[in-house]
Amino acid sequence: MLDSNRFDAFAYRWLPQLEAEMRTLLGKEQPSLLPFYGMMNYHMGWMDENFQPGDFSAGKRIRPLLCLMACEAVGGDAQQALPAATAIEMLHNFSLVHDDIEDGDEMRRHRRTMWNVWGVPQAINAGDGMFAIAYQAILGLPERGVSAATTVAALGRFTCTCIKLTEGQYLDLSFEDRLDVTVDEYLQMIGGKTGALIAAALAIGALVGGADEEIGEALYRFGYNIGLAFQIRDDLLGIWGEPSVTGKAAGNDLLRQKKSLPVLYALNHPVVGPQLQKLWRYAISSKQLPGVMDLLANAGARDFAEEKVYKFHEEGVQALNDALGARAVASPLMALADGLVERQT
Amino acid sequence: MLDSNRFDAFAYRWLPQLEAEMRTLLGKEQPSLLPFYGMMNYHMGWMDENFQPGDFSAGKRIRPLLCLMACEAVGGDAQQALPAATAIEMLHNFSLVHDDIEDGDEMRRHRRTMWNVWGVPQAINAGDGMFAIAYQAILGLPERGVSAATTVAALGRFTCTCIKLTEGQYLDLSFEDRLDVTVDEYLQMIGGKTGALIAAALAIGALVGGADEEIGEALYRFGYNIGLAFQIRDDLLGIWGEPSVTGKAAGNDLLRQKKSLPVLYALNHPVVGPQLQKLWRYAISSKQLPGVMDLLANAGARDFAEEKVYKFHEEGVQALNDALGARAVASPLMALADGLVERQT
Numbered sequence: 001m002l003d004s005n006r007f008d009a010f011a012y013r014w015l016p017q018l019e020a021e022m023r024t025l026l027g028k029e030q031p032s033l034l035p036f037y038g039m040m041n042y043h044m045g046w047m048d049e050n051f052q053p054g055d056f057s058a059g060k061r062i063r064p065l066l067c068l069m070a071c072e073a074v075g076g077d078a079q080q081a082l083p084a085a086t087a088i089e090m091l092h093n094f095s096l097v098h099d100d101i102e103d104g105d106e107m108r109r110h111r112r113t114m115w116n117v118w119g120v121p122q123a124i125n126a127g128d129g130m131f132a133i134a135y136q137a138i139l140g141l142p143e144r145g146v147s148a149a150t151t152v153a154a155l156g157r158f159t160c161t162c163i164k165l166t167e168g169q170y171l172d173l174s175f176e177d178r179l180d181v182t183v184d185e186y187l188q189m190i191g192g193k194t195g196a197l198i199a200a201a202l203a204i205g206a207l208v209g210g211a212d213e214e215i216g217e218a219l220y221r222f223g224y225n226i227g228l229a230f231q232i233r234d235d236l237l238g239i240w241g242e243p244s245v246t247g248k249a250a251g252n253d254l255l256r257q258k259k260s261l262p263v264l265y266a267l268n269h270p271v272v273g274p275q276l277q278k279l280w281r282y283a284i285s286s287k288q289l290p291g292v293m294d295l296l297a298n299a300g301a302r303d304f305a306e307e308k309v310y311k312f313h314e315e316g317v318q319a320l321n322d323a324l325g326a327r328a329v330a331s332p333l334m335a336l337a338d339g340l341v342e343r344q345t
Numbered sequence: 346m347l348d349s350n351r352f353d354a355f356a357y358r359w360l361p362q363l364e365a366e367m368r369t370l371l372g373k374e375q376p377s378l379l380p381f382y383g384m385m386n387y388h389m390g391w392m393d394e395n396f397q398p399g400d401f402s403a404g405k406r407i408r409p410l411l412c413l414m415a416c417e418a419v420g421g422d423a424q425q426a427l428p429a430a431t432a433i434e435m436l437h438n439f440s441l442v443h444d445d446i447e448d449g450d451e452m453r454r455h456r457r458t459m460w461n462v463w464g465v466p467q468a469i470n471a472g473d474g475m476f477a478i479a480y481q482a483i484l485g486l487p488e489r490g491v492s493a494a495t496t497v498a499a500l501g502r503f504t505c506t507c508i509k510l511t512e513g514q515y516l517d518l519s520f521e522d523r524l525d526v527t528v529d530e531y532l533q534m535i536g537g538k539t540g541a542l543i544a545a546a547l548a549i550g551a552l553v554g555g556a557d558e559e560i561g562e563a564l565y566r567f568g569y570n571i572g573l574a575f576q577i578r579d580d581l582l583g584i585w586g587e588p589s590v591t592g593k594a595a596g597n598d599l600l601r602q603k604k605s606l607p608v609l610y611a612l613n614h615p616v617v618g619p620q621l622q623k624l625w626r627y628a629i630s631s632k633q634l635p636g637v638m639d640l641l642a643n644a645g646a647r648d649f650a651e652e653k654v655y656k657f658h659e660e661g662v663q664a665l666n667d668a669l670g671a672r673a674v675a676s677p678l679m680a681l682a683d684g685l686v687e688r689q690t
Contacts, residue, residue, distance in 0.1 A: 013608075030517065032530065032533065033415070033512055033515065033516075035515075035517040035519070036512060039528075052569035072655055090640060093438060098469055098470065098473060101465075101466070101469060102465075102466035102469055102470060103466075120446075120465070121446070121447035121448075121518050122515070122518055122519075124443055124469055125443065125447060125511055125514045125515055125518065126511070126515070128443060128473075128476065128507075128510075128511045128514075129508060129512070129515070131473065131476060131507075132504060132507035132508045132510075132511060133481065133508060133552040135500070135504045136508065139500060139501050139504055142497060145612075147493070148492070148493035148494040148496070148497045151493070151497050152484065152487060152493045152496050155480070155484060155500065156484050158485055159477055159480045159481050160477075160481075162473075162477035162480070163474060163477045163478060163481065165473075165477075166381075166470055166471070166473045166474035167378055167474070169470045169473075170378065170380075170381040170467070170470055170471070170474070171377065171378075173466050173467055173470065174380070174386060174467075185377065190378065201559050228443060299615070
C-alpha cells in the first residue's frame with residue numbers, strides 16, 4: 001500500500017513531525033506517573049516492557065497522514081492540521097488497546113498487548129487516558145492559528161466519530177454469538193469501526209484547511225468508501241493472502257472463526273449456508289480448513305468480496321473527483337486509494 | 346448532605362431539566378443499537394436488565410448541580426451551563442462503569458454492575474461510548490448561546506479533568522500491591538479521582554457564567570478541597586459509620602482491605618504500622634476486625650482523618666469566600682460544604 005511514490009514522499013515529509021507531536025503528548029515526566037505514561041509509550045512502539053526507549057514497529061500512521069493530505073489537498077497548511085492528525089492516531093490507538101482486551105488478543109505487531117503485560121484493569125484505564133489525550137491533542141488547534149469556531153466544528157466531527165467507533169465495536173462484539181449476521185449489518189459494523197475514522201480524518205483535515213462544506217463531505221465519502229474497501233481487502237487477505245507476504249499464518253482468520261465478509265456471505269448463502277453453519281457452531285480444526293475453503297469457493301464468497309472492494313474503491317474515487325476535480329488524479333490520496341485495492345499485505 | 350434546604354431547593358429546580366438533557370443524549374432509537382444504549386440507560390437507573398423502563402436510585406447528581414450553582418453564583422444563566430453539567434455527570438458515570446470492571450465490583454446501588462450483567466467486553470465499550478457522549482454533551486454549549494472561544498476553554502478544562510481522573514485511577518490501582526503508600530500519595534490519588542472532577546464542575550460552571558479567571562480559580566480551589574473532604578469523610582464512614590444509616594455492612598471497607606486514609610495513616614505509624622502491615626499481608630476475617638479497630642485507635646487514625654476533613658473544609662470555605670465575598674455565606678454552595686462535613690451517609 002505504501003509503495004506508491006507519491007504517498008511515500010508525503011509520509012517521508014510529515015511522519016517525523018507527527019511522531020514528535022505524539023511523543024510530546026505522552027512524554028509526562030512526573031515520576032509517580034511514569035508507568036502510566038510508560039504503558040502508552042509501550043503501545044505506541046517507543047518503549048519496551050521495562051519502559052526503556054526502543055523503536056518497535058507500530059503501524060503505518062495512515063489515518064493521520066490522510067488528515068494532513070486532505071488539508072493540503074484543499075489548499076490549507078498541513079502544519080495547522082497536525083493537532084487533529086495526532087488526535088486521530090491517538091484515538092485509533094486507544095481503540096486498539098481496548099479492542100485487544102475485548103477480543104482477548106494476546107499479541108499485536110509481534111509484541112504482547114498492553115493488558116497481557118500489565119493486566120486488564122491498568123490497560124482499560126491507560127486506554128481511557130489515551131482517549132482523553134486524543135482530545136488534548138485536537139484542542140491544540142487554536143495554538144496553530146485555527147479559529148475557535150473551526151476548532152469546535154472539528155471537535156464535533158471528532159466526537160461523532162468516537163461514538164460511531166463504539167457503536168461499531170458494540171455490533172462487532174454482538175456478532176460473536178450470532179450465525180445470522182447479514183451483509184448489511186456487517187457493512188454497518190465496519191462502517192463504524194473503520195469507515196468513520198478514516199472519513200473523519202479526511203473531513204477534519206479539509207475543515208482545518210478551510211474547505212467549504214461540500215468538499216469536506218465529498219472527502220468524507222472518499223474516506224468512508226476507501227475505509228470499507230480497506231477492511232474488506234483485509235478480510236480477503238486473512239483467508240486467501242499469501243502467508244509469506246501477509247505475515248499471518250494461513251487460515252488463521254478461519255481458525256479463529258472471524259466473521260469476515262466472505263464468511264458471512266457464505267453463511268447466508270441459500271445452499272452453502274446451512275452446511276457452513278453446522279461447522280461454525282463448533283471450534284474449527286486445521287484438518288477442517290480445506291473443507292471450509294471448498295464451501296467458501298462453492299458460495300462464490302471470494303468473488304463477492306472482491307466485487308465489493310472494487311465497488312467501494314470506485315465510489316471512493318468518484319467522491320475524490322467530486323472533491324478535487326482535475327487535481328484528484330495526481331493527488332497522493334488517489335495513489336493511496338489505488339494502492340489499497342491492489343495491496344497484498 | 347442533601348438535607349440542607351438551600352441545596353435541596355436548587356436541586357428541586359434543576360434536576361428535572363438535567364435528567365431530561367441526559368435522557369435525550371442516551372435516547373437513540375436505532376433498533377440495531379438498542380442494547381448498546383440500553384446498557385447505558387441501565388447504568389443511569391432508567392432501565393432494568395431487559396431494557397424496560399424503570400426508576401432506580403442512581404446517585405445524587407451532586408457534580409452537575411455544583412456546575413449549575415457555580416454558573417448562577419457568578420451571575421450567569423444556569424440554563425446555559427446545562428450541557429456542561431450533563432457532560433460532567435456523564436463523565437462521572439463513565440468512570441464508575443470502568444472502575445467497577447477494574448475493581449471487580451459486582452454490585453452498585455443495590456443492582457448488578459454493567460459488566461456483571463453483560464460481560465467485561467461490552468461494558469468496557471459501553472463505558473467508552475459514555476465517555477464520547479460526555480463530549481457530545483459539552484459540545485452543546487454553542488447551541489445555548491455560549492461563544493466558541495468559551496466552549497473551547499470549557500473543553501480544555503474538561504479534558505484536563507479526564508486526564509487527571511485516569512492518572513488518579515492509575516495510582517489507585519497501583520496502590521493495591523503496595524503497603525508503603527504514603528498519605529501524600531493518597532491525597533494525590535483522591536485529588537485526581539474526586540477533587541479534580543468536583544473542582545472542574547465548579548470552574549466550568551463559572552466559566553460559562555462569565556466569571557473572570559480569578560473567581561473561576563477560587564471556585565476550583567473550593568471544589569478541590571471540598572472533594573478531598575468529601576472523600577475522606579467517605580473513608581471515615583466506611584470504617585466508623587453506623588451501618589443502619591450508611592447502608593453499608595459494618596467493617597466492609599476493612600474486610601476489603603481498602604487503602605483509605607485512616608488505614609494508610611496507621612500503616613505508616615511508627616509503632617502501630619508494623620503490626621497492621623503484618624495483618625494486611627493476608628485476607629482479613631471478621632474475627633480479626635476488633636483487633637484491626639484497636640490498632641487504628643492506637644494510631645489515632647480516626648482523629649487524623651477527621652482533622653483532614655476539617656482542614657480541607659476550612660480551606661474550601663476560604664476559597665468560596667474569596668470567590669463570592671459576602672454572598673458566600675448564603676450560597677447553596679456553602680450549604681453543601683457544611684452539610685458534607687457533618688454527613689452520616
